[in-house]
Amino acid sequence: MTLRAFMQGAGKSVIHRIAVLLVFVLVLSGCDRSTPLQVVKAVAAGVPSLAPFFDEGSGLGHDAVVRPQAVHGSLQQGDTPGLYGGTRKPTICDVKQLKAFLTDPANRQKAQAWATAFDIGTAEIPEYLDRLTPVLLRHDTLVQNHDYKKGKAVPYNSLLQAGIAVLVDEQGLPAVKCSCGNPLRPFTGDTNRISVKFKDGNKKWRGYERSSVVAVRPASRKMERLALVDVDDSSRGIDRPVGTTGAQDKTFNTRKQRAVPALAGMTFGDASRRLADKGLAVGYDGKARPPDDARVTASDPPAGTELRFGQYVTLSVAGGTSGGSTTPPAPTTSEPSTAPPSSPTSPSSPSSPSSGGSGSSSSVPPSSAPPSSKPPSSNAPPGSPPPTTASPPTSDPVTSSAPPPSDPVTSSAPPPSDPVTTSAPPPGTTSAPATGEPASSAPATSEPATSGSASTAIT
DSSP states (O other), X not given: OHHHHHHHHHHHHHHHHHHHHHHHHHHHHHHHTSOOOEEEEEEOTTOOOSSOSSOGGGOSBOOOOOOOOOOSSSEEETTOTBSEEEOSSSOSBOHHHHHHHHTSGGGHHHHHHHHHHTTOOGGGHHHHHHTOEEEEESSOEEEEEEEEETTEEEEEEEEEOTTOEEEEOTTXXXXXXXXXXXXXXXOOSOTTSEEEEOOTTOOOOTTOOGGGXXXXXXXXXXXXXXXXXXXXXXXXEEEEETTOOSTTOEEEETTSOEEOOOXXXXXXXXXXXXXXXXXXXXXOSXXXXXXTTSEEEEEESOTTOEEOTTOEEEEEEEOOSSOOXXXXXXXXXXXXXXXXXXXXXXXXXXXXXSSSOSOOOOSSOTTOOSXXXXXXXXXXXXXXXXXXXXXXXXXXXXXXXXXXXXXOOOSSOOOTTSOOBSSSOOTTOOOOOOOSOOOTTSBOSSSSBSSOBOSSOOO
């Protein structure tokens, strides 16, 4: 009777508040059962590491000012056209200096810790470094970073700001942070369940958007070259052979149009690779990347549409048994998969769909990871004409079906139709570097085309 009298006196407003409170409690209890957020430490460009492997004051690497590019999907394939950027300025990463430091007997303990992070022996460090290529991040990128503490490489998840100089391996995975030499491995968490912490001098940077954060998964094939976008002039692409630092760079015109190929009926993996070879990026709807064996039912824009280098093509799919995932595969010590068909040209320039998700997938499951203890040595600089695909290694052939013979797959290089020059910007290119943020369907104006990444060119 007392409770009833109290409720009647309290009125409807109080009852409503109690009901809202109960709902709130239920929601919180439900959240407690969900996957917890992973804490990720922000690492801003130009901010020294608190526990570096290498003295950052010695000029090992230099970051740049790059505005983060918009993306369509949190997972990006390592061979996505336009994923990375480059510059024609002096080297952004002194690989020779890093190699000399890690092979100096006086730094044996650091070398051991550094090699352990990659599951290789110290004797294999020189060969491993020779297979890495310097580039600039064009997106805020999730990685597993490492500090050097008490003689060991201590891993932690971090978000590297766009503009940070890194070395990437033959499958497009970030491997070393240039300024400090700290090892980098793939981020293996859920890209949709992270909590970024800005501290230790790493303040939230201008242009940071949670929706533009990406994680890189390994390309299904080893790349012979990287197709980068010049961060100082988005109309210029940089074709950089893997394992080189800029001396053998060629340039190409990123504004040249290329047609979207017919993809309906192909698997998502094969379609992704076909687009990469055309210099276009793969997009997908939703948070999860479609399985590689899912069948493509349509593309947006449709086949025949003319797009610029690195623009996105969103693929609609049906079926598939491998299951999509937003979590990149954990690194292994197996050698990266080889590039598909050794047929002639049709370089795989960086892809960046005009409307799709940001991750371009390939037909081979992402089981391959960072280079093994003995990185293969299949380096081949491009020739003066449009880069052609070097014969891919045969040690680990791609198992999924190759693209139609009419459009052979190559390692990642700019399209054959774009004449290559040695130092000057592509012929016919008169526009100065764009100043605004890239449109989602066209190459960035102040920076490389959309969120698509250059498959292999790095500066």
